[in-house]
Amino acid sequence: MEPGQIPYLPRGVRLHRDRVRDAWVLLAPERAVSLDMVGHAVLSEIDGIRSFGEITAALAARYDASPAQIASDASGFLRALRDRRFLEVHP
Amino acid sequence: MTADPATVRPPIAMLAELTHRCPLSCPYCSNPLELARQENELDTEAWVDVFRQAADLGVLQLHLSGGEPASRRDLEPLITAAREAGLYTNLITSGIGLTARRLHALDEAGLDHIQLSLQGTTAEMADRIGGYRGGFDRKMKVAEWIGEIGFPLTLNAVLHRQNLHQLPRAIEMAVEMGARRIEVATVQFHGWALRNRDAMMPTREQAREADAIVAEARARLKGVLVIDYVPADYHSNYPKRCMGGWGSTGLVVAPDGQVMPCHAAASIPHLVFDNVRDTTLAQTWYHGGAFEAYRGTGWMQEPCASCERKRVDFGGCRCQAMAIVGDPDATDPVCIKSPHRAALTRQADAHAAAEADLVYRAMPHRQVTEPAD
Numbered sequence: 249m250e251p252g253q254i255p256y257l258p259r260g261v262r263l264h265r266d267r268v269r270d271a272w273v274l275l276a277p278e279r280a281v282s283l284d285m286v287g288h289a290v291l292s293e294i295d296g297i298r299s300f301g302e303i304t305a306a307l308a309a310r311y312d313a314s315p316a317q318i319a320s321d322a323s324g325f326l327r328a329l330r331d332r333r334f335l336e337v338h339p
Numbered sequence: 340m341t342a343d344p345a346t347v348r349p350p351i352a353m354l355a356e357l358t359h360r361c362p363l364s365c366p367y368c369s370n371p372l373e374l375a376r377q378e379n380e381l382d383t384e385a386w387v388d389v390f391r392q393a394a395d396l397g398v399l400q401l402h403l404s405g406g407e408p409a410s411r412r413d414l415e416p417l418i419t420a421a422r423e424a425g426l427y428t429n430l431i432t433s434g435i436g437l438t439a440r441r442l443h444a445l446d447e448a449g450l451d452h453i454q455l456s457l458q459g460t461t462a463e464m465a466d467r468i469g470g471y472r473g474g475f476d477r478k479m480k481v482a483e484w485i486g487e488i489g490f491p492l493t494l495n496a497v498l499h500r501q502n503l504h505q506l507p508r509a510i511e512m513a514v515e516m517g518a519r520r521i522e523v524a525t526v527q528f529h530g531w532a533l534r535n536r537d538a539m540m541p542t543r544e545q546a547r548e549a550d551a552i553v554a555e556a557r558a559r560l561k562g563v564l565v566i567d568y569v570p571a572d573y574h575s576n577y578p579k580r581c582m583g584g585w586g587s588t589g590l591v592v593a594p595d596g597q598v599m600p601c602h603a604a605a606s607i608p609h610l611v612f613d614n615v616r617d618t619t620l621a622q623t624w625y626h627g628g629a630f631e632a633y634r635g636t637g638w639m640q641e642p643c644a645s646c647e648r649k650r651v652d653f654g655g656c657r658c659q660a661m662a663i664v665g666d667p668d669a670t671d672p673v674c675i676k677s678p679h680r681a682a683l684t685r686q687a688d689a690h691a692a693a694e695a696d697l698v699y700r701a702m703p704h705r706q707v708t709e710p711a712d
């Protein structure tokens with residue numbers, strides 16, 4: 249994902265706190281994707297307003313890492329979500 | 340064998356068959372031959388309680404199905420209740436029985452996703468297969484309303500020998516409707532479909548062609564349309580992992596409250612099912628006899644017992660073993676390691692070459708119809 253792109257969760261895809269398994273999941277059509285810490289951190293920043301660059305910068309500050317590191321840690325996960333249309337971007 | 344409850348994980352998905360009533364009568368309907376009558380259906384309150392129990396048990400995804408779930412007049416309050424319980428709600432529908440007004444009400448209720456079935460890509464085909472004149476035009480109208488409201492949509496194309504040539508058009512239609520996903524499902528021969536193998540069994544060539552069409556479309560439509568594909572079973576080398584593994588991921592609640600590990604499980608005579616009217620869902624999931632019967636790998640015979648794939652496909656489908664081999668404990672006869680595989684291949688080719696009229700699914704209150712002579 250490019251730093252200038254604005255990611256958003258399309259309708260029908262939402263974060264959910266799974267109280268039985270004590271974990272975060274992404275609920276989407278026919279799927280429940282369990283989230284690790286990075287996945288959950290990135291998805292909970294996605295608001296359809298801020299760009300991917302702004303999000304990685306915010307997370308970098310919080311976790312004391314470089315934005316490039318955050319972006320690369322999350323890239324495979326985000327690509328998989330986009331391939332399944334669980335995540336979309338405004339150009 | 341009894342499963343060790345400590346190793347049994349909570350279910351993720353529940354299929355709620357709200358009713359067996361349906362205006363259509365598809366010859367491959369997955370409902371059992373013995374259809375539940377309306378007066379035996381769980382009422383609103385009972386379903387709401389089941390949804391809460393399911394959420395407490397760990398279910399995340401609720402699939403509302405039937406029959407035709409829109410035949411239930413309390414569909415809107417049921418969806419409200421399911422959302423309140425914290426479940427992701429998916430409506431599996433033919434579209435018949437939905438109006439623009441009703442769809443808006445479902446939107447208000449919080450419905451998350453709609454899966455619309457497709458019996459064919461032309462009115463002529465779809466109405467003949469569904470046994471319901473005007474059904475196709477109505478469905479196209481419903482698809483438009485779904486798009487206007489903005490519900491996420493999956494188109495569910497059910498394919499067999501008579502309509503497999505329409506697969507490319509079905510994929511195109513999904514894109515035109517703005518669906519994010521299409522399920523290309525070759526008919527699975529259970530329930531009513533078992534009686535229609537002569538009329539519906541795809542040929543091997545058709546199965547290969549469908550594989551190629553799907554592969555091409557997947558590459559071309561990447562990021563536009565997700566294609567989930569259920570290939571023709573009798574023409575595969577290994578069986579499908581049914582329901583993600585018996586009693587491991589999902590459960591089915593029938594209209595009358597019976598709780599089953601899969602929607603076809605009623606075809607296995609020795610299984611006894613708990614009912615939500617007198618047993619909690621948790622008790623049934625962790626200790627119910629029907630769930631323990633084929634959970635894990637302890638029940639397996641050879642060749643499954645010593646097979647390296649036994650945790651991949653869990654020996655395939657128990658209902659298929661029952662239907663074809665007459666033994667629910669046998670290896671799924673689709674498997675190339677099954678001693679019955681050669682016979683199945685001959686059967687499949689014979690069915691594919693045969694000609695027969697369609698045997699339509701009956702209505703819950705009527706006698707089963709056999710074809711005239």
Ligand code: SF4
Pocket residue numbers: 361362363364365367368369370405406407433456700
């Ligand atoms: S398969 Fe056809 S007849 Fe069976 S429930 Fe679905 S739409 Fe109705």
Ligand code: SF4
Pocket residue numbers: 577578642643644646647648649650652653654655670671674675676677
């Ligand atoms: S032998 Fe049994 S476990 Fe092995 S692949 Fe066949 S069905 Fe699956």
